Amino acid sequence: MSKWTLGYPVYSLDRQMLLPAGTTLSEEDLHALISSGRADDQQKTPFLQFGTVREDILHFVRQPPGNALFSNENDLAEVIELMEKVQFARPILDSVEYFIKNDPYTYRHILMVFAFSILLSKELVPDYRVRIREAATGPLHDFGKVCVPVEILRKTTPLTRDERKNLEHHTMAGYILLCYYSQEIGNLAARVARDHHEKRNGSGYPRGISLNDRMVEIVAVCDIYDALTSTRPYRPVSFDNRTALEEITMMAERNEVSWEVVQALVAHNRKGKPHFTECSVSLEKRGVTPPNNLYGIRAD
16 A cells, blocks of 8 residues: 545544544554554444344345346345355444435445345356455445545535545545454455445546456446446436446446456346356447436536
């Protein structure tokens, strides 16, 4: 990790300021921050036993577009079985509770990315033990949004330049917080939180690196797919499934995401559920962007 200057503060879940805006953070500084944290309250709880998480996941995946990807009940059963192995300490569960109360969209979104990323990893990550370890990254990719003002997360009009930068801050904030709570620098969940908006061609954020990590790419593609196919505060009508897949296909054409991950997503949308290596992705574009889509439009 090279030095990084924070544009906005990083708060713990109890609103304690861990790092103020303007902090230039190095790996040594991050080690010091982790050392200052407490190692207590690390007893873990199965994620599916927390609140209504299990019921909510089953409800969400049976609605469009989840019902297309999970039309095979065996796939759903296998995903749920793997989810049951995922456990989180109290601080992680507190973040889930925070989103339930303050930003229900993000709560639904992290559950869908959790489910979609496990489904795709079944094809793309052959080692089952690795998949268990990596499964826990899906619902944590947006952890840093606890540091973004709720009014920005729920804003229905175009964001200003500063608001957009504040929103993008969730990547580094998530990395720092997950390192802090896990007391481990660079663990997989923290890296996914930091890098899930990076691109293969270096055009992403926050660091503009060339993304070359299969699990991060799986979460990134699932993040984009669910964002497109869901209603958002800035877009009252979601992309239809075909248009969303075409948008993601165009990202692969621009070398922003991996073709293999896109193939796996498209394959699970096909009725026959072909293996991704046998799935031909159409390059024809017939989709229509939904009306009143404010994404990417700035107020200033």
